[in-house]
Every structure is written in C-alpha cells, then in structure tokens.
Amino acid sequence: MRILYFTRDFNAHDQRFTNALANSSHEVFLLRLESQPFTLLPRQIAPGVEEVKWAGGSEPFSWSKTMDYVKDLKRVIAEVKPDIIHAGPVHTCAYLAALAGFKQLVTMSWASDILHEVKYDQTLARTARYALKRTSVLVGDCQAMANMAVETYRFPKDRIVLFPWGVDLELFKPNGVPYLRSELGWKDAFVFLCLRSWEPVYGVDLVVEAFARAVQEIPDLRLLLYGSGSQKEVIRDMISHYALEEKVFQGGKVSNADLPAVYRSADVYLTAAHSDGSSVSLMEALACGLPSIVSDIPGNLEWVENDKHGWVFPDGNAGALAATMIAAYTQKTKLKEFSQNARLLAEVKADWKKNFLELLRAYEMAVETAR
Numbered sequence: 509m510r511i512l513y514f515t516r517d518f519n520a521h522d523q524r525f526t527n528a529l530a531n532s533s534h535e536v537f538l539l540r541l542e543s544q545p546f547t548l549l550p551r552q553i554a555p556g557v558e559e560v561k562w563a564g565g566s567e568p569f570s571w572s573k574t575m576d577y578v579k580d581l582k583r584v585i586a587e588v589k590p591d592i593i594h595a596g597p598v599h600t601c602a603y604l605a606a607l608a609g610f611k612q613l614v615t616m617s618w619a620s621d622i623l624h625e626v627k628y629d630q631t632l633a634r635t636a637r638y639a640l641k642r643t644s645v646l647v648g649d650c651q652a653m654a655n656m657a658v659e660t661y662r663f664p665k666d667r668i669v670l671f672p673w674g675v676d677l678e679l680f681k682p683n684g685v686p687y688l689r690s691e692l693g694w695k696d697a698f699v700f701l702c703l704r705s706w707e708p709v710y711g712v713d714l715v716v717e718a719f720a721r722a723v724q725e726i727p728d729l730r731l732l733l734y735g736s737g738s739q740k741e742v743i744r745d746m747i748s749h750y751a752l753e754e755k756v757f758q759g760g761k762v763s764n765a766d767l768p769a770v771y772r773s774a775d776v777y778l779t780a781a782h783s784d785g786s787s788v789s790l791m792e793a794l795a796c797g798l799p800s801i802v803s804d805i806p807g808n809l810e811w812v813e814n815d816k817h818g819w820v821f822p823d824g825n826a827g828a829l830a831a832t833m834i835a836a837y838t839q840k841t842k843l844k845e846f847s848q849n850a851r852l853l854a855e856v857k858a859d860w861k862k863n864f865l866e867l868l869r870a871y872e873m874a875v876e877t878a879r
Contacts, residue, residue, distance in 0.1 A: 509871060512560075512590035514539040514601045516569070520764065521673065521788070523551045528864050530556030537588050539581075540565035541601055560584055569600060571631075574607070581608045592644075592874045597621040603635040606642035612874045615643040616671075619785025619807065622648070622656050624709060637661055644874040647671050647867060650785040652806035669870040672786040674860035675795050680768055682797035682851060688732065688773035692757055697730040698837050701774035701798070703762070703789045704781065706737030711780030711803065711824070713743055718780075718829035720750035725830075726837050732774055734759040771796035775843065776836050781805060782823055795854035799846035801832050811857070815842075817850050 511534050515522045518540050529536045531554075538559045543566055553559055563573070563580035581604055585593075595602040596616030605613050626633040640646065640661045648654050649672045657663040689695050700719065704710040712735065723729045733743075733756050747756050762770055771777070777793035777800040784807040793800055794811065800818035802808035814820040819836060821828040 509592065509875070510535045510537070510588065510590045511871070512537045512539060512585070512588055512593045513557075514593055514595040514605055515541065516597060516601060517542045518551060518553075520551065523554075524860075525867070526557045527554040530554045532868065537590065539584065541577075541604075542569045543567055560588065574604070577604050578607045581605065585610055592871050594871070596647075597625075598639050599626060599632040599636040602639040602643065606639045611642075611644065612878050613639075613643050614645045614647060614870050614874045615639060617646065617648040617653050617657070617785075619649055619653050620709065620783060622653050623785065623807070624783040643667075644877045645669060645870045647870045648785070649673055650807045650810055652810070653785055655806075667873070669866055669873065671866040671870065672857065672863055673788055673791070674858045674863035675788065675791045675854070676860055677795055677855060677858070680771065680792045680795035680854075682772070682847065684768060684772045686773040687769055688757075692730075694730050697728050698726070698776075698840070699730045699732060699774045700776050700778050700801075700833065700836075701732040701734075701771065701793070702778045702780075703732075703734045703770070703793075704779055704787075706735050706739040706743055708739060709781065709783050710737075711782055712737075713739060713746060714780040714824065714826050714829060715778055716743055716746045716750070716752070716756070717826045718833060719756070720746075720752060721826065721830035722833040722837075723752070723755055725834055729755070729833065729837065731756045732759060732770065733757065734762050734770065736761055767792065768796060771798055774798060775840075776801055776818065776833075778833075779803065779808065780823075780829060781808070784808060786810065791854060791858040794850040795858060797847040797851040799836070799843055799850060801829070801836060803829075811853070816846070817853060818846055 536557045538557050541564050562584050563576050592612040592614050593605045593610050594614045595605040597618050598621045602615040626636050640663050646668045654668045658665050702715045706712050719731050777798040780803050800812050802812045803823040804820050805823050812818050819832045821832045
C-alpha cells in the first residue's frame, strides 16, 4: 500500500508510526505541515520512508497560505499516487487533505484537536467539521474522542477505529534499577512523578500547588517534574515561591532511552490534565507498574479505576489532589497490588504491537470504501 502520511511536525509519535509502517512493507511518503520544533535529539526518518518536499514543512503553518498548500498538495497526490492519505490533526492536515479532494482519507485525531482545541476556536471547529464530512475512516486514541465525533459531528460510528497507540512492553516494564533515587539522595523518600508538557491544558501548575500543600503535611514527599513549555516561568516561580527547590527535581526534557529509569524511580505517577485522550505517558507508567493519580476526565477514566490502579481526583481541584497525594502515602500497603494491576492493564490494553494492527485495519477499511 502507498501511504501519504501527512502530519503537523513529525513528533516522536509520528516517528514511531512511520517506522512501523515502513517495517510493515508499506511504501510511506512523509509530508510535514510545519518545521520540526526543538527536540532533545534529532528525529531520524526510517529507511523506507520518503520525505516529500512541498509548499509547507519549512516554516510555521499559516492559514493565509491555505490555497497555496492545497494547490501543491494536489500536485503531490498526483505524483505520489497514494492508496490512502493518513492525516492529522483533524482541523489542519486532514482539513487540507479534504480540500484537495482526496477520497481515501484516514483522519487521525490527536484527541486534543477534537476534545479541546475546537471548543475555543470556531474557525477550527468549522475546519474539523469540513474534514470529518470528507473522511473515510476516523482513527482516535480514546472512546471520549469517538463519542465527541459521533455526538457533535455526526460521524458514523461504524467508520471509527480506536487505536490507543500503546507502548513497547519490553522497554517499559517494572524491572530495573531506580538510579535517580540514589543520585538525588531520595532513597527513603516517597516520590511522585509528573511527566507532562508545561502547557495550561496539562495542569502541571496544579500539580506543583497541590504538592506544596501535601509536603507541608508529609515532609518525606518528593516530586520528579519533567517537561517544559509555555508555563515554564510560571512553574519555576511557583517552585521558588513555595521554597520547594530541595523537594522538586526539575528534569527538563528526557530522552526515550532514559524514560524507563525515570518511571522506575517513582512510587506514584501523576497527571492533572484538564483534557486528554489516551495519554502515552500514562500508558508508559502503567507498563512500568506505577500506580497513578489522575484527574477524573474521560480519557483518564478509560485507563485508571479508583482504588484498583491508583487514585482519581476531581479535575482542577488542587486541594483534592493534595489530599489524594497524602492518601497515596498513607496507603502505601496498597502500592504492590496497584502496581500489579497497572502492569496487567498495560499488557491487555497498551501493547503497541497489538494496537498497531488497528491502524492497519483502518487503512484497509478506507481502501475498501473506494471499491
């Protein structure tokens, strides 16, 4: 199958998808909408994946150039002659592919596009609606996204494929040395881990506020805080304001190779996201056997059951999150059971090798619609 893979900026997930597609004997042609942002390490394009040069891809996306993009996309389609176009996010890449008139369109929702971004921008909502009306198969990573597509955009339920991405269960597993605890002198501490982008939607500021409250009650608490983003100064100011420098380790961005060791260095994983799909970092934590504390948004509740895989708190409530962190510490006897449940859940629902087959099924469905 000839696949034109049209994505925003070739992030780590795109790299994994295109690598797997190329290894599955498909011909893969990569089209970037925007220039690649800063990454810890340059992302290599896999052998068997051909990057296509076109009007986009070398600078930030601009709506004012929409018709230029569409005109050149039509040229690319004529030259590549793809069997399907895989495009996402919905309101940008899939929209442009729909404008170009391509029929076998597999639209991949990145969850945030349908669940969050379109709520606050009517232009994006209109472009998403246009794209979905012209989509053969919609691929999404969570049931919450599927429900939104059906209820809000009237997308046919039988043309939605759930593909929760998943993780490498051989790489992300409970066994391993938690070397960070020794390096930081936290061997006997109770360690939380938050590994989300420092953007408002992910609630990292809420995590810091809640931790500041919890550590007043339990001085042995510590926080591994990885990531960066637009709230960098806000979060660093909060850490300074609450005098948490000795209790919060700011790790910045972390390479994929180091991620498993980071997870194994914590007792409990935290996500306070206000909107999310099937979070990859949450799946990685579960695969490493980490009990989790999660906000009660639909995407998280598809993965974490309260008092089975960890704890759930009301979204946006710093006081409740602080109380839940304290509860996790006082209920340490439950950690082993929760850890076993977390790993088992990952083996059932978050196996990348099994889940990837759902993406291939979506492609086959799109091809069938043309016959």
